[in-house]
Amino acid sequence: MKQTMKFQREADPEWSERFRTLPGCERISSCIQCGTCSGTCPLSIYMDYTPRKIIALIRAGFREEALSSKTIWLCASCYSCAALCPQQIHITDVMYSLKREAIQAKKYPPRFPIPVLAQEFFNYVKNWGRNAEIPVVLKMALKSNPFILLSMIRSGWGLFRTGRISLKRERIKRTGELQRALSAVKEHSHA
Amino acid sequence: MRESNGAVRVGVYVCHCGSNIGAIVDCKAVAEYAAGLLHVAVARDYKYMCSDPGQELIQKDIEEHKLNRIVVASCSPHLHENTFRVATAKAGLNPYYLTMVNIREHDSWVHTDRAAATEKAKDLVRGAVRRVVLQRPLEKGRVPIDPKVLVVGGGIAGIHAALTLANAGKKVYLVEREPTIGGHMAMFDKTFPTLDCAACILTPKMSTVKNHPNITLWTYSEVESVSGYVGNYDVKVRRRTRYINEDLCSGCQECIAACVFKEPKFPDEFNQRLGKRKPIYLPFPQAVPQTPVIDPETCIEFKTGKCKKTCLEACADRHAIDFKLTDTVEEIRVGTIIVCTGFQAYDARRSPQFGYGIYPNVYTSLEIERLVNAAGPTAGEVVLRDGKTVPRSIGIIHCVGSRDENANRWCSRVCCMYSLKLAHLLKEHTDAEIFNFYIDMRTPGKSFEEFYQRLLNEGVHFIRGKVAEVTDWAADPSEEGKLVLRVEDTLLGVVRRIPVDMVVLSVGLEPHADAQDVRRMFNMTCSNEGFFLERHPKLAPVNTFTDGVFLAGCCQGPKDIPDTVAQAGAAAAEAMALIDAGYVEQEPNVAYVIEEDCSGCKTCIPMCPYSAITFREQDKKAEVNAVLCKGCGTCVAACPSGSIQQRLFEDDELFEELEGVLIHA
Numbered sequence: 001m002k003q004t005m006k007f008q009r010e011a012d013p014e015w016s017e018r019f020r021t022l023p024g025c026e027r028i029s030s031c032i033q034c035g036t037c038s039g040t041c042p043l044s045i046y047m048d049y050t051p052r053k054i055i056a057l058i059r060a061g062f063r064e065e066a067l068s069s070k071t072i073w074l075c076a077s078c079y080s081c082a083a084l085c086p087q088q089i090h091i092t093d094v095m096y097s098l099k100r101e102a103i104q105a106k107k108y109p110p111r112f113p114i115p116v117l118a119q120e121f122f123n124y125v126k127n128w129g130r131n132a133e134i135p136v137v138l139k140m141a142l143k144s145n146p147f148i149l150l151s152m153i154r155s156g157w158g159l160f161r162t163g164r165i166s167l168k169r170e171r172i173k174r175t176g177e178l179q180r181a182l183s184a185v186k187e188h189s190h191a
Numbered sequence: 192m193r194e195s196n197g198a199v200r201v202g203v204y205v206c207h208c209g210s211n212i213g214a215i216v217d218c219k220a221v222a223e224y225a226a227g228l229l230h231v232a233v234a235r236d237y238k239y240m241c242s243d244p245g246q247e248l249i250q251k252d253i254e255e256h257k258l259n260r261i262v263v264a265s266c267s268p269h270l271h272e273n274t275f276r277v278a279t280a281k282a283g284l285n286p287y288y289l290t291m292v293n294i295r296e297h298d299s300w301v302h303t304d305r306a307a308a309t310e311k312a313k314d315l316v317r318g319a320v321r322r323v324v325l326q327r328p329l330e331k332g333r334v335p336i337d338p339k340v341l342v343v344g345g346g347i348a349g350i351h352a353a354l355t356l357a358n359a360g361k362k363v364y365l366v367e368r369e370p371t372i373g374g375h376m377a378m379f380d381k382t383f384p385t386l387d388c389a390a391c392i393l394t395p396k397m398s399t400v401k402n403h404p405n406i407t408l409w410t411y412s413e414v415e416s417v418s419g420y421v422g423n424y425d426v427k428v429r430r431r432t433r434y435i436n437e438d439l440c441s442g443c444q445e446c447i448a449a450c451v452f453k454e455p456k457f458p459d460e461f462n463q464r465l466g467k468r469k470p471i472y473l474p475f476p477q478a479v480p481q482t483p484v485i486d487p488e489t490c491i492e493f494k495t496g497k498c499k500k501t502c503l504e505a506c507a508d509r510h511a512i513d514f515k516l517t518d519t520v521e522e523i524r525v526g527t528i529i530v531c532t533g534f535q536a537y538d539a540r541r542s543p544q545f546g547y548g549i550y551p552n553v554y555t556s557l558e559i560e561r562l563v564n565a566a567g568p569t570a571g572e573v574v575l576r577d578g579k580t581v582p583r584s585i586g587i588i589h590c591v592g593s594r595d596e597n598a599n600r601w602c603s604r605v606c607c608m609y610s611l612k613l614a615h616l617l618k619e620h621t622d623a624e625i626f627n628f629y630i631d632m633r634t635p636g637k638s639f640e641e642f643y644q645r646l647l648n649e650g651v652h653f654i655r656g657k658v659a660e661v662t663d664w665a666a667d668p669s670e671e672g673k674l675v676l677r678v679e680d681t682l683l684g685v686v687r688r689i690p691v692d693m694v695v696l697s698v699g700l701e702p703h704a705d706a707q708d709v710r711r712m713f714n715m716t717c718s719n720e721g722f723f724l725e726r727h728p729k730l731a732p733v734n735t736f737t738d739g740v741f742l743a744g745c746c747q748g749p750k751d752i753p754d755t756v757a758q759a760g761a762a763a764a765e766a767m768a769l770i771d772a773g774y775v776e777q778e779p780n781v782a783y784v785i786e787e788d789c790s791g792c793k794t795c796i797p798m799c800p801y802s803a804i805t806f807r808e809q810d811k812k813a814e815v816n817a818v819l820c821k822g823c824g825t826c827v828a829a830c831p832s833g834s835i836q837q838r839l840f841e842d843d844e845l846f847e848e849l850e851g852v853l854i855h856a
Contacts, residue, residue, distance in 0.1 A: 032594065034630040035679030039659025040544075044686050050679055084544060084659060086595035 024093025129172030337526035346374020348744030421739030442481030449505035466568030537592030593699030603699035788834030
């Protein structure tokens with residue numbers, strides 16, 4: 001049987017405090033654990049921790065659990081939770097902060113496609129200035145779990161047939177300037 | 192009284208206030224430093240100056256060292272200036288020969304550097320010593336108090352305050368905006384946690400008000416203006432006309448029966464618009480006074496002038512009905528005022544996720560109060576809006592509009608308990624499955640927790656979580672035709688969908704929309720949320736910052752009936768304390784005009800927040816009414832020729848103090 005007790009030595013209160021100073025995370029301390037976020041979230045039913053529990057994990061300082069949860073990757077940024085939260089916590093921003101930290105610390109679940117997708121999306125846009133679904137999704141599948149492509153064939157073919165996705169690569173002019181801008185942002189965020 | 196004939200001899204007393212001051216300021220060093228200042232005869236430090244031994248220390252020194260000026264360096268004068276003035280006066284010294292230095296709020300509580308804080312204390316004490324030398328002896332003035340009281344608002348707070356005062360023999364004017372007194376309490380069915388019938392305990396008090404020889408009851412009336420000052424307020428009350436003469440009406444209600452509208456047709460405000468009334472109506476059967484009202488918005492005679500006026504015929508010889516009646520304005524003088532204007536319920540339409548106004552079977556708690564009431568629109572039968580279906584399942588959502596930064600941030604304090612009460616009543620009336628959705632269950636009152644236990648044992652479901660959405664969209668065949676509440680059961684950690692027939696929104700309490708107008712009229716202040724502010728949250732909970740104006744009930748903040756009644760009693764006692772003293776003492780720190788310097792420019796007159804300055808036409812000079820003046824100093828600063836001075840804050844005193852503070856010795 002798995003033991004579920006949490007020892008206080010597993011908590012990182014300093015991380016918790018530092019996390020609450022990140023932009024958008026300032027009001028985490030005000031959370032009254034009412035569950036409005038989880039109730040209104042269209043994806044909470046698939047999450048391992050509901051958004052409310054994520055807030056509780058951050059406050060308790062359980063960094064490991066918060067960063068390696070699937071929840072942060074399932075968040076679709078619909079902002080329903082932020083709109084209804086009675087304490088005006090910017091929950092979507094909290095999710096982004098966690099995602100950012102999880103990527104830096106490589107804390108996401110193994111072979112979990114969503115962070116790979118995020119990275120591939122970023123790389124593609126950085127290189128070409130535009131998104132293209134087919135190469136990005138292909139890369140995501142190849143780098144995480146190629147079998148998920150099988151489950152996408154039907155809807156993929158439908159989208160392709162109706163012209164919603166194409167094999168044509170679109171690009172903007174002067175991609176070099178975009179890359180310079182993005183690398184400036186990256187430098188700044190590391191400073 | 193001992194006056195300063197001869198040399199000025201100052202006594203300086205530095206208080207440690209336990210560790211409040213002593214931990215940051217070296218009080219001993221401050222006292223030693225003060226001992227060396229000019230005119231200082233004695234300087235001491237002591238653990239608690241405000242204690243009896245501390246005060247006796249000052250009194251003994253006045254005797255032994257022939258002191259004639261006292262400086263106390265301690266807390267804010269708001270707290271203990273009076274204590275030390277009384278102590279000084281007891282030793283035979285004029286109390287205005289005392290000055291206080293605030294080395295707590297202004298020093299030890301706001302600094303962390305011990306050395307610097309001690310230096311600051313020395314500077315402040317030096318300023319005070321130089322100031323106190325120049326201070327003059329002053330005497331308090333007295334203003335008589337008119338024994339009559341105005342109570343504004345006829346809910347349970349106003350009723351209780353008025354009855355308490357009237358029973359003590361005071362004359363009371365009770366002014367109520369609605370056609371009947373009773374307020375929100377009259378709308379409630381039962382009261383928590385004892386489940387007494389609200390009407391059964393309220394209506395006897397209402398009729399006592401009506402029949403009390405010491406109470407003048409004016410319903411359907413509003414205070415229009417207030418002027419004057421404590422003990423002598425001049426008040427104008429607009430008495431809106433009901434088109435029925437209250438003195439002639441016998442309350443037989445024949446007119447209502449005779450109205451050309453055979454059936455009630457217009458939404459009934461008292462029943463939360465769930466029922467209907469006629470253009471001529473009595474809000475509810477036990478209304479006080481028992482005089483109907485004609486609503487000119489719906490009465491055919493007012494709209495077209497072509498009504499058969501069957502009501503007039505029914506009234507026959509009494510001639511109580513008169514369509515030509517107009518509003519009247521009464522002018523009264525009272526000494527004290529108790530404001531009990533109550534609250535308004537949160538408008539649930541402001542939180543659209545709960546579906547109020549969208550789905551017909553979403554109700555507010557106040558609507559349910561009327562629905563379960565035997566005198567309500569359905570005679571106590573709990574049915575849905577279609578008028579016949581009895582709900583089989585009901586969801587009660589707590590904290591609607593409360594504890595929410597998007598609505599009102601405060602906890603409305605009574606909703607948990609009234610939601611439990613409604614859960615019990617609905618269960619009793621319908622035997623439906625009842626779900627309570629709460630964030631935190633707050634039952635901090637006598638027998639409240641026991642009531643919660645009772646509900647738990649009655650089989651009512653409690654789900655900890657705030658409902659995110661009320662919808663009629665069915666995700667499952669079992670949800671067809673129902674309202675579905677989507678909520679995270681935070682104790683289970685899963686999102687649940689719960690289909691119900693009826694949703695009850697436990698709406699919070701908020702200040703009236705026109706609370707700001709009332710606040711201005713009575714010269715009160717408001718807290719952030721808009722409730723009227725008491726003078727001190729703990730020690731002056733029914734006083735306002737305006738002398739002679741008191742608060743009771745939910746206009747001061749959400750509270751339940753027992754607390755409201757207790758507060759109303761306290762407000763009545765405070766008013767009585769003023770009345771029975773017969774007069775109020777006035778602080779002598781008022782402004783006065785140096786007439787030879789006044790040019791009559793009138794700059795000061797509109798500046799005065801208390802309308803205390805008048806212009807004397809005969810010699811074209813400004814004159815300050817010492818009774819009205821509160822000593823705010825606005826006119827002193829505004830006068831272009833410097834011809835207004837304020838006692839206890841004379842220019843020479845202030846400049847001397849400033850110099851003393853700023854010159855490092």
